[in-house]
Amino acid sequence: MPTLSILPPCDLLIVGGGINGAGIARDAAGRGLRVLLCEQDDLAQHTSSASTKLVHGGLRYLEHYEFGLVRKALQERETLLQLAPHIIRPLRFVMPHDAAQRPAWLIRAGLFFYDHLARRRLLPASASIRLDTHVAGRALKPAFKRAFVYSDGWVDDARLVVLNALDAFEHGARILTQTRCSFAERVDDHWLITLRQRDGSSAQLSARALVNAAGPWAGEFAQLATPNPSRGGLRLIKGSHIVVPKLFEHPFAYLFQNPDQRIIFAIPFQGDFTLIGTTDVDYRGDPATVAIDADEERYLCDMASRYFARPVAPSDVIWRYSGVRPLLDGETGDASTVSRDYRLQCDASPGVAPLLHVWGGKITTYRRLADEALALLQPLLNVAAPAWTATKPLPGGDFDVLGTLSAVPDFSAFLARFQLRYPWLPDSLAERYCRLYGRRAERLIGEAKSMSQLGSELVPGLYEAEAVYLLDNEWATCSADILWRRTKLGLHCLQGDVERLDAWLTLTSEHRISASCEHGDGG
Structure with missing residues (x-):
């Protein structure tokens, strides 16, 4: 039977696990806010994994005289090249x-x-x-x-979303995928929220502020959250x-x-x-x-x-x-x-819980959007914390010294050091690990000292160690999450490969549930 649970209150509840929602979650959590992000499907499952995969100023926007947008995007292009090289x-x-x-x-x-x-x-x-x-x-x-x-x-667009969510999580945010916000009601200075998970169970909590970062569903969610919503001209x-x-x-x-x-x-x-x-x-x-x-x-x-x-x-x-x-x-x-710029609409008044709508936007300007969102929300939440995301690498991007930002990130030098440390890895696999996970590839490999210790090859190029890492650290739950959003190994799959991965995931899930029950964690 579906269950109802009560979650701890949060300062900021973000609806939408695309690039804007994940970027806002990262920024807010890093400023010390209690953050919860909910996404009805997988992170980046929709718009944010369906881009042309570019970090760019938008050369063609100059023809439409969008000089402000192009300048902003060009500035962010330079920043992002350093944050996630x-x-x-x-x-x-x-x-x-x-x-x-x-x-x-x-x-x-x-x-x-x-x-x-x-x-x-x-x-x-x-x-x-x-x-x-x-x-x-x-x-x-x-x-x-x-x-x-x-x-x-x-840019690997889907991984950009995942890395922002991961950094948010490591700064204390809760990230709930396969979870839909089914009810949101203002009660004076807070929001009463109901979240519904894919299995039918639900949870309630209160939030001091609500962010509508639902992307193509933003207009629909605005209707859920407010009686007479603006659809933002989407x-x-x-x-x-x-x-x-x-x-x-x-x-x-x-x-x-x-x-x-x-x-x-x-x-x-x-x-x-x-x-x-x-x-x-x-x-x-x-x-x-x-x-x-x-x-x-x-x-x-x-x-x-x-x-x-x-x-x-x-x-x-x-x-x-x-x-x-x-x-x-x-x-x-x-x-x-149609413009690729964005607009932030903040619905707030004294004594009333804020609602911030995110309308529009593009991948290149997501970090700037998040920074501007926090500039609007912090005074309403009586919080004062400095902006920080422009100078801190995303997870895995700290090639040279942990926690610092290299002026000119050198991926080739990092890859060479990685290959010296793990000479038993095939060159193509070493490069793929470094491209996807950066410095975090060391965590994926763990104590392995040979290919056999990475486990079985589940589909071409995917070994058990990587699949387990994605399940444990990056909210992957099914073969599509792994093959198309966390990696692009689906391009190399042959007849029957996906079915074998699905079978392994089912068996792994059953073993985890069994182990959880044996340790008294399954209720």
Whole structure:
């Protein structure tokens, strides 16, 4: 029978385990607030794992005169490259010039602004190149003679969410996945909250403040929490991506301008693949069931084929994913031009418990959003603590000295030290561990001194030690959590692999429940 429990009160209850919710949880917990974050599914299961996986200023936003957003994003790009150098890394983009689209002088002017709108220390400036002599030109049609190169960053988006949640947890926050906020009522200076878990059990608690970071569900949650809510002017936009076998061997990415004035990216992905996206389509369905349609898939293939010497066909696609972006509605007709900025709406008055709505946003600016959220909430909670997240690495990102921030993080040097310490690890596995977990890879390996001590290989590249680490430390509960959000090993799975992992997870769960009962912890 489902049970009802009473949880300790908290200062801040955050609804939504995407990047904004996890970022706010990390910031608030680090300032000493009692924080609880609830997520109805897995961390980053929806919008925050369905991005193009870039930390970028948004070069195309300059055309819409969003200079403030671009500057803010460029500043954060520099910060994030230092905070998580294992999961965020520099990436050079090649933009072939098509004279029928934008004139060269306009592109040069835009890149000049992009280079200089914010201080840039870690990334090289833009440049003009000849495609007939540059390695990136080999994969393109010979009709393209000239290109521009500029810098941005690549990010493992789902892991960025998990690392923020992990840091929040290590600062005292409670993180509850598979848990939905089913009831929220203001009672004078606090909120009375009911949380419902996937198994039907529920819990009640009180919170001094409530944060609505529910992403594409933010409007729906606003209706639950307040009788006459503002929906924040959200516009739900579907963005879809495809993954194909790699189309080029070099480390550059591409930005392609298309005749409809939209752009798509083609990005090196997981070593053996190329990621192509994204689309921008208005969406009115359930965000939990969003999926790419045939028209979107054809569009991405056609636009990529316009540039690549080797055509891309729907039959080449080995993985596809879609997400719903909750964007600020500027009442523009074209979904691709809707602003990626955010707005924080704080509903508060003396003696009344605050409610903070998070409308819109993008991965690159999540940390700044969280900082601004705390600036609004702290005075209302009679708390004064300094901002701190801009200078403290995310878990695993402290390559050089524990707890400090290197001016120029050197992943290659860290990987070399790691390989010297664990010479028995295959190079590819050592690099993957370092990329995903950074310094925390040492915790994953534990006392193991050989491959056999990492346990059985559950699916290609996944050994028991890593799976156990993810179950124990990163809120993974099922094969999809492990294969698609904590890692991308699902791309390498063959027939029957997922079923074998599911069977191992079931057996492991049964053993844990049995051990818990034997120790008197199972009630």
